[in-house]
Amino acid sequence: MSRQRPAGRVGVLLIALFAVAATHAAPALLDAPFTDHMVVQRDRPIAVWGAAAPGARVDLQLAGHAQRVRADRSGRWQATLPALPAGGPHVLNVASQGRQQRVDDVLIGDVWLCSGQSNMALPVERTLDARAEVAAATHGRIRLLQIPTQDSAVPRQRFADVPQWQPATPDTVRGFSATCYYFARELQRDVDVPMGLINASWNGSRIEAWTRADALRRVDGQAPALAVLDQYAQDPAAALVAWGAQWEQAWQRDSADMRQPWRVDDTGPWQRASPTTAWVAPALADHLGMGWYRTTLQLDAAQAGQPSVLELGRIDELDTTWINGRIVGSSFGAGLARRYVLPAGTLHAGANTLVVNVLNTYREGGLPVEPRALGLADGSRLPLAGPWDYQTVPAAQRMPPTAPWLSSWGMGTLHNGMVAPLAGYGLRGALWYQGESNTFEAGAYAAKLAAYRTSLRTSFGSTLPLLVVQLAGFGPAPLQPEASDWAQLREAQRRVVAADPHAALVVALDIGEHDDLHPANKQAVGQRLARAALHLAYADPAPASGPVPVQARRGGNGVRVAFADIESGLVAHGGLSPVGFELCGDTQASCRYAQAHIDGNDVVLEADGAGQVTRVRYGWAGSPVITLYDRNGLPAGPFEVPIR
Incomplete structure (x- = not known):
C-alpha cells in the first residue's frame, strides 16, 4: 500500500483556495420552487426566475420552447415561457456564461397553494386510518412542495432554506398536510392531470402573519403596528421601545383599575409563587389569558455595568418582558428559549425588578420551572431562582397586543418568509384553513380575511380561486343559546366568501371533535374541498357546498328560511325536524331555540x-x-341572517 504524501505548502494553499471558492460559490441559476419533480401550471404562460451575473444573458429551454433574457444590474432575471398543456415529464434547461442547471421530471398540471395554521399543517400520519393511508400513498402524478417554516420582517426574494419538490410516496406523504393531500387525491379522480401541492402552513399562526403589509394597511387599526414594523427593519432597538409604548397604552386603555404591573413601584395584588416541578405559579398553568410574574435581581456596580443577556427559558406561549420598567423583549412560541440582550443603562447597582407578562391561549401554559439566568460579559451567570410573585388577569382582558415582527403572530411575517418567494408562480387556486388563533377578535376577521384574499391575488393573479375551510366544531355542546366568538368568526368567513364570485366555503362544523382542536377526519375535509374546487375552478354545475340560506321572512306565526344550493332536497339527520335554529331579537338574551320543520326548500x-x-x-x-x-350528505353551514 502506498502512503499519501503530505500536501505541502502549495497543496495547503490550493485546498484553502478551493474551500473559499466553495464557500462563495455562485448561487443556483434557478430559484426555488424550480427543482426536480416540480409541477408547472398548465394552459398559461410560465414564469421562471433566478439569479445570474449582473447583465448576463440567460438561455432557457422547456418542452421544445426557448427563451433568452438578461439579468438586471442586481443579477436578478425572469423569463416567460409559452403555456403548455397537461403532460410531461419534461426537462427545463437554463444556461448562462458557461454555467448550466438542469431540472428533470417536470410535469405540467394544476398547482394549489395550501396555507393556514395547525389544521392545515396536520400531517397524514395523524389522521383517521393513518397507517393504511400512508401505505397506499403512491401517486406519482401528485407532487409535494413543503415550504420550510421561516418568518421575516421584510419580503424575501428567496427561501432561507430551499424546498424541494417530491413525488407523493409513503415516505413523503407521511408528514405532509393531510387536508392538502386528501384534497388533491380526491380532485384527481375527476380532473385527470398532474397535481402540484405547495404547503405553506404554521401551527398557531394568525391571519395577519400571512398577509402582505400593503394589504394590511387597508384594515382599520393596523397602521400604528405597521409603522413600528417599518421601523424594526431599520432600527430594532428603537422599534422595541415604540412598540412597548403601544403595549402599555393598550393595557391602560383596557385595564379597569389603570394599574401598571411592569413598573417597579406597582403595588397590585401580587401573590408569592409556590413553584412545583413544572410551573413557577401552578395557579396560572391552566389559566387561559394573561398572567404577570415578578422577581428581583441584586447586582453590584461591576455586574450592572457589563453587557448582559437575559435568559428566561421556554415560556408558553407569548411573553413581554420588562426590567426596571423598561421593555426589553417579546417572543412567541412554547418551545422557544427567550434570550434578550440588555442595552447599557438597563441594569443598575442594587435591586433590579424583572417583570414578565405571559399569555397562554391553549391548555397548560405560563412560566415553567427551568434554569433562568443573567449572563454577563465576563462569563459569569447569575441564576434567577426567585422568589417569584405573580398576578392573574381577568379573562375579559386576556389578549395583549403582539409585536408585529413576531413569527406566526406578526404582521406579514409568514407571507414575507414563506409566500413572497413564490410570487408569480402559476397557481390554479389556493386553500385556506385558519381562524382558530383569531377567534379572540372575531369581529375584525372579515376585514382581515378580505385583506388576505387581496394579498394572495396581488401575488398570484386577480381572480385566483380561493377555497376557505370554515372552522370545525370545538368545545362543549351548548345547553342554551350563547354568544360565541367561534360562531362569529365562522359568520365572517361565510360573508366574505358569499360576496366573492371567485371564492367558495367548505363547511367543517359537523366533522369537528368536541375535545380536540385538531379533528382527525381530514379525509372528509379533502373531499369537500375537492367538490368546491370542481364548482369554482372547473365549472362543475354541482353546488360548491351544502344548503345555504338566501332569505328569512315572516310567515304565519313564525319565520320561514329559504335555502338554495340543495341537491335532492332537505333532510334532518337523526330525527323528523332539524335542530340548531334560534330566533333572536336585538340582544343575546333575547335568543331562543326554535322548533323547526322542513317545507320543501324552506325551514319554518x-x-x-x-x-x-x-x-x-x-x-x-x-x-x-x-x-x-x-x-347527498352535505350540511347546511352555520349562519346569522336578518328577518326581512
Whole structure:
C-alpha cells in the first residue's frame, strides 16, 4: 500500500483556495420552487426566475420552447415561457456564461397553494386510518412542495432554506398536510392531470402573519403596528421601545383599575409563587389569558455595568418582558428559549425588578420551572431562582397586543418568509384553513380575511380561486343559546366568501371533535374541498357546498328560511325536524331555540315571541349540534341572517 504524501505548502494553499471558492460559490441559476419533480401550471404562460451575473444573458429551454433574457444590474432575471398543456415529464434547461442547471421530471398540471395554521399543517400520519393511508400513498402524478417554516420582517426574494419538490410516496406523504393531500387525491379522480401541492402552513399562526403589509394597511387599526414594523427593519432597538409604548397604552386603555404591573413601584395584588416541578405559579398553568410574574435581581456596580443577556427559558406561549420598567423583549412560541440582550443603562447597582407578562391561549401554559439566568460579559451567570410573585388577569382582558415582527403572530411575517418567494408562480387556486388563533377578535376577521384574499391575488393573479375551510366544531355542546366568538368568526368567513364570485366555503362544523382542536377526519375535509374546487375552478354545475340560506321572512306565526344550493332536497339527520335554529331579537338574551320543520326548500321556525324577533341564527356555538343536510350528505353551514 502506498502512503499519501503530505500536501505541502502549495497543496495547503490550493485546498484553502478551493474551500473559499466553495464557500462563495455562485448561487443556483434557478430559484426555488424550480427543482426536480416540480409541477408547472398548465394552459398559461410560465414564469421562471433566478439569479445570474449582473447583465448576463440567460438561455432557457422547456418542452421544445426557448427563451433568452438578461439579468438586471442586481443579477436578478425572469423569463416567460409559452403555456403548455397537461403532460410531461419534461426537462427545463437554463444556461448562462458557461454555467448550466438542469431540472428533470417536470410535469405540467394544476398547482394549489395550501396555507393556514395547525389544521392545515396536520400531517397524514395523524389522521383517521393513518397507517393504511400512508401505505397506499403512491401517486406519482401528485407532487409535494413543503415550504420550510421561516418568518421575516421584510419580503424575501428567496427561501432561507430551499424546498424541494417530491413525488407523493409513503415516505413523503407521511408528514405532509393531510387536508392538502386528501384534497388533491380526491380532485384527481375527476380532473385527470398532474397535481402540484405547495404547503405553506404554521401551527398557531394568525391571519395577519400571512398577509402582505400593503394589504394590511387597508384594515382599520393596523397602521400604528405597521409603522413600528417599518421601523424594526431599520432600527430594532428603537422599534422595541415604540412598540412597548403601544403595549402599555393598550393595557391602560383596557385595564379597569389603570394599574401598571411592569413598573417597579406597582403595588397590585401580587401573590408569592409556590413553584412545583413544572410551573413557577401552578395557579396560572391552566389559566387561559394573561398572567404577570415578578422577581428581583441584586447586582453590584461591576455586574450592572457589563453587557448582559437575559435568559428566561421556554415560556408558553407569548411573553413581554420588562426590567426596571423598561421593555426589553417579546417572543412567541412554547418551545422557544427567550434570550434578550440588555442595552447599557438597563441594569443598575442594587435591586433590579424583572417583570414578565405571559399569555397562554391553549391548555397548560405560563412560566415553567427551568434554569433562568443573567449572563454577563465576563462569563459569569447569575441564576434567577426567585422568589417569584405573580398576578392573574381577568379573562375579559386576556389578549395583549403582539409585536408585529413576531413569527406566526406578526404582521406579514409568514407571507414575507414563506409566500413572497413564490410570487408569480402559476397557481390554479389556493386553500385556506385558519381562524382558530383569531377567534379572540372575531369581529375584525372579515376585514382581515378580505385583506388576505387581496394579498394572495396581488401575488398570484386577480381572480385566483380561493377555497376557505370554515372552522370545525370545538368545545362543549351548548345547553342554551350563547354568544360565541367561534360562531362569529365562522359568520365572517361565510360573508366574505358569499360576496366573492371567485371564492367558495367548505363547511367543517359537523366533522369537528368536541375535545380536540385538531379533528382527525381530514379525509372528509379533502373531499369537500375537492367538490368546491370542481364548482369554482372547473365549472362543475354541482353546488360548491351544502344548503345555504338566501332569505328569512315572516310567515304565519313564525319565520320561514329559504335555502338554495340543495341537491335532492332537505333532510334532518337523526330525527323528523332539524335542530340548531334560534330566533333572536336585538340582544343575546333575547335568543331562543326554535322548533323547526322542513317545507320543501324552506325551514319554518316557531318560538315564543316570534313576532318580535329580528334575526335567525343556526349552529351558533363553538361546537353546536346541527342536523340540517341535503340528501347527498352535505350540511347546511352555520349562519346569522336578518328577518326581512
